[in-house]
Amino acid sequence: MSASEIVSKVWNYAHVLRDDGVGYGDYVEQITFLIFLKMADEREESGQQVAVPDEYSWAKLVKLDGDALEVQYRHTLEGLGKQDGMLGTIFRKAQNKIQDPAKLERLIKMIEKEAWSTLPVDVKGEIYEGLLERNAQDVKGGAGQYFTPRPLIEAMVEVMQPDVMDTVADPACGTGGFLLAAYDYMAPNAHSKKEQKHLRESALRGNDIVDSVTRLCAMNLYLHGIGSADGDCPVISQDALAKEVGDNDRVDMVLANPPFGKKSSITVISEKTGKAESEKLTYEREDFWATTSNKQLNFVQHIANMLKIDGKAAVVVPDNVLFEGGAGETVRKNLLERCDLHTILRLPTGIFYAQGVKANVIFFDAKPASKTAWTKKVWIYDFRTNVHMTLKTKRLVKSDFDEFIECYKPDDRKKRSESEKTERWKSYTYEEIIARDKTNLDIFWLKDDSLEDTENLPAPEVLAAEIVEQLEVALTEFRSVEDILVVNGEAV
Numbered sequence: 009m010s011a012s013e014i015v016s017k018v019w020n021y022a023h024v025l026r027d028d029g030v031g032y033g034d035y036v037e038q039i040t041f042l043i044f045l046k047m048a049d050e051r052e053e054s055g056q057q058v059a060v061p062d063e064y065s066w067a068k069l070v071k072l073d074g075d076a077l078e079v080q081y082r083h084t085l086e087g088l089g090k091q092d093g094m095l096g097t098i099f100r101k102a103q104n105k106i107q108d109p110a111k112l113e114r115l116i117k118m119i120e121k122e123a124w125s126t127l128p129v130d131v132k133g134e135i136y137e138g139l140l141e142r143n144a145q146d147v148k149g150g151a152g153q154y155f156t157p158r159p160l161i162e163a164m165v166e167v168m169q170p171d172v173m174d175t176v177a178d179p180a181c182g183t184g185g186f187l188l189a190a191y192d193y194m195a196p197n198a199h200s201k202k203e204q205k206h207l208r209e210s211a212l213r214g215n216d217i218v219d220s221v222t223r224l225c226a227m228n229l230y231l232h233g234i235g236s237a238d239g240d241c242p243v244i245s246q247d248a249l250a251k252e253v254g255d256n257d258r259v260d261m262v263l264a265n266p267p268f269g270k271k272s273s274i275t276v277i278s279e280k281t282g283k284a285e286s287e288k289l290t291y292e293r294e295d296f297w298a299t300t301s302n303k304q305l306n307f308v309q310h311i312a313n314m315l316k317i318d319g320k321a322a323v324v325v326p327d328n329v330l331f332e333g334g335a336g337e338t339v340r341k342n343l344l345e346r347c348d349l350h351t352i353l354r355l356p357t358g359i360f361y362a363q364g365v366k367a368n369v370i371f372f373d374a375k376p377a378s379k380t381a382w383t384k385k386v387w388i389y390d391f392r393t394n395v396h397m398t399l400k401t402k403r404l405v406k407s408d409f410d411e412f413i414e415c416y417k418p419d420d421r422k423k424r425s426e427s428e429k430t431e432r433w434k435s436y437t438y439e440e441i442i443a444r445d446k447t448n449l450d451i452f453w454l455k456d457d458s459l460e461d462t463e464n465l466p467a468p469e470v471l472a473a474e475i476v477e478q479l480e481v482a483l484t485e486f487r488s489v490e491d492i493l494v495v496n497g498e499a500v
Contacts, residue, residue, distance in 0.1 A: 011131050011134040011138065012138065015135055015138035015139060015142065018039060018119075018135075018139065019138075021035075021114075021115060021118065022035040024111065025106060025111060028108055028111065030106060032142075032143045033143055033220065034105040035143075036139055036140065036224065037102075037220055037223065038106055038115070039115075039119075039139060040098065040224060041085060041099065042115065042116060042119050043227070043231075044098055044227060044230070044237075045060065045084070046066050046119050046120065046122075046124055047124045047125050048060045048066065049065060050124060050125035052065075057238070058237055059091070059093070059094075059095050059237045059238035060095070060237070061087070063087070064083070064084040064087045064088050068080055068084070069081060069084065070116060070120055073109065074109050074110075075109055077109050077116075078104065078107070078109045081112060082103075082104045085102040085104060086102070088102070089101060093237075093239055093240050093241055094226060094236065094237050094241045095237060095238075096241075097222060097226045097241040097243065097244065097245065098223045098226050098227055098230075100219050100222070100223060100245060101219050102223070129232055129233045132232070133188070133228070133231050135231075137188075140155075140183045140224060141155070155182070155183075155185075155360070156182070156186070156360075157359050157360070157404050158185065158189075159404045159406040159409065160355070160359065160404065160409075161185050161189045161263075162189055163406065163409035163413060164186075164189075164263060164322045165189045165193050166193070166413055166418065167322075167412075167413055167416045167418040168261060168263065168320055168322050168371075168418070169193070170193055170194050170260075170261050171194070171260070172198050172203050172207060172211075173203060173206060174194070174260035174261055175211060175212075175213060175260050175261070176190045176211060176212055176213070176259065176260065176261045176262075176263060177212075177213040177259040177261070177262050177263075177314060178213075178214045178262065178263055178264045179214070179248035179262070179266070179307065179310060179311065180215075180217075180248065180264055180266040180267055181214030181215060181216050181222075181225050181264075182216060182265070183221065183224045183228055184224075184225040184228045184243070186263035186264065186265070187212045187214050187225075187229065187243075187263075188228065188229065188232055188234075189263075190211075190212065190261070191211070191232065194207055194211065208233065208234060208235070209236075209239065212229070212234060212242045213243070214244075215243060215244045215245065215248050216243070216245060217245070217247045217248070218245070219245045222243055222244065222245035223245075226241050226242070226243050229242055229243065248307075248310060249291050249293075249303075249307070249310055250291070252293050252294065252295045252313070253295065253310070253313045253314050258314060258315060258316045258319070259314055259315065259316065260315075260316055260319050261315075261319060261320050262311045262314055262315060262321040262322070262323065263321075263323075264307070264311060264321075264322075264323050264324070265323070265324035266304060266307035266323070266324070267303060268304065268365065268367075293309075295313050296309045296313075297309055297338055297339055298334075298335035298339055300334070300335035300336075300339075302328075302335060302336070304325055304326055304329050305332070305335055305336055305339050307323070308323065308325065308339055309339060311323055312342075312346070312372070312374065315373075316374065317376050318373060318374060319373065320371075320372075320373050320374075321370075321371070321373075321374075322369055322370075322371050323369065323370050324367055324368070325367065325368055325370055326365070326367050327366045327367070329368075330352075330368060330448065330449040330450040331448045331450040333446045336446070337447050340447045341442070341447050343383075344381055344383040344386075344438060344441065345378075345381040345383070346374075346375065346377075346382065347372040347373060347374055347375055347382055348372060348382045348383050349370065349383045350383070350386065350421065351369075351370070351371035351386070351387050351416065352368055352369070352370055352371070352387070352388045352389070353368060353369040353371075353388075353391060354388065354389065354390045354391055354393075355368055356391055356392045356396070356397045356404075357392070358396065358397035358398045358399065359399075359404045381438055381442075383438050383441075384437070384438055385435050385437055385438065386435065386436050386441060386449070387415075387416075387433065387434070387435045388433075388435070388436065388451055389412045389415055389416075389432055389433050390432045390434075390452055390453070390454055391408075391432065392452075393432075393454040393456055394456060394457050411429075411430055411432070412432075412433075415427060415430070431453075432454065434453060
């Protein structure tokens with residue numbers, strides 16, 4: 009059975025469980041637990057030592073049915089969640105979401121039929137990533153809300169060129185797309201035992217604030233041959249912004265798409281009024297250039313601090329990071345001065361599962377302290393103007409970035425030049441940018457053909473999709489305002 013056939017088979021059962029109130033995300037979680045246990049059992053049968061205690065083994069589960077199965081499964085999840093390393097990460101705060109023992113038994117039998125350990129690593133990874141992407145497509149929110157398109161990830165990794173002995177990190181790793189793409193790029197160059205060991209055990213670092221997402225990432229890496237069941241996990245579940253970066257925490261490269269969302273806030277009960285109130289969540293860190301509740305600006309500052317001298321970063325950010333005043337201006341000025349912000353890639357809309365997202369990729373290198381600004385020139389590639397993408401009719405593909413990669417000159421950025429072949433590639437000096445109002449980096453120069461000539465409007469289905477996107481964005485904004493009013497007790 010092919011990888012796609014296995015994905016379809018496993019995913020189809022999600023619809024059965026949906027009727028019992030098991031969401032797609034919960035289903036993928038349960039699949040994660042069961043596949044891990046099945047693989048551990050297979051490896052034990054082949055003579056390998058595994059970290060799973062006998063009392064929580066797959067063999068215990070497959071022998072049971074009815075209520076006894078449900079009780080054993082629940083105890084297994086609770087027990088493994090208390091373990092260290094990879095086990096503890098995958099099973100941290102794990103709960104059984106399949107309350108019907110008959111359906112749980114059916115799912116176990118379905119997984120039992122496949123010999124997961126004998127499948128090639130790339131096939132196992134493909135199966136699991138297929139499930140994750142199905143979840144992102146169907147949910148369109150939560151972890152899938154800003155599920156980074158694979159072609160974009162691959163293009164970013166291709167121009168960043170991680171070296172086989174580099175340490176690569178993602179402080180908002182999600183299900184591990186960037187880490188795995190970096191691994192795939194580095195693996196063919198790992199020839200010595202030292203290089204292979206580094207790549208397998210210490211090259212990749214990630215963390216995510218959501219336990220359930222971290223476990224999906226850990227499992228994704230494990231199925232690709234990264235880490236081990238009885239060793240430390242490459243990813244951890246914690247708020248990356250909560251503490252300052254230590255000297256031992258710095259890395260050679262950061263690849264990331266931090267969560268967009270709204271400004272960070274928490275709901276508290278006022279001691280005076282007894283009412284629920286919204287309170288902005290800010291991070292007081294001495295290594296930050298500005299104190300703000302804007303998560304995206306905080307991530308940019310955090311990532312800049314994560315890098316070793318001459319370390320490189322490629323980060324997906326929303327438009328507001330490029331133009332927002334106040335703290336945004338402070339962050340941009342410091343980024344231009346303290347780092348070499350050499351490239352901005354303006355992304356088209358319609359490539360993310362969340363509707364109406366306007367995003368960019370900023371590329372910068374960390375530099376030592378200097379009296380003068382490190383950024384001399386910022387190159388911008390406009391892949392947004394007159395580009396119309398949708399998830400259904402015109403999906404993003406890797407070849408869409410060929411021109412950008414050519415302009416980027418990853419082998420030698422000194423060879424960059426404004427090309428006669430394309431108007432999408434343009435440079436601005438540090439002096440030109442710093443003279444702009446609020447050091448605005450949201451720069452565009454191409455004319456939108458659809459505004460100039462009605463004959464150049466996109467296809468009707470694309471236009472309809474864009475209208476739907478804008479309406480959904482507007483509706484989301486109205487709902488967020490409503491939520492704020494309710495929290496502050498201003499709604500009637």
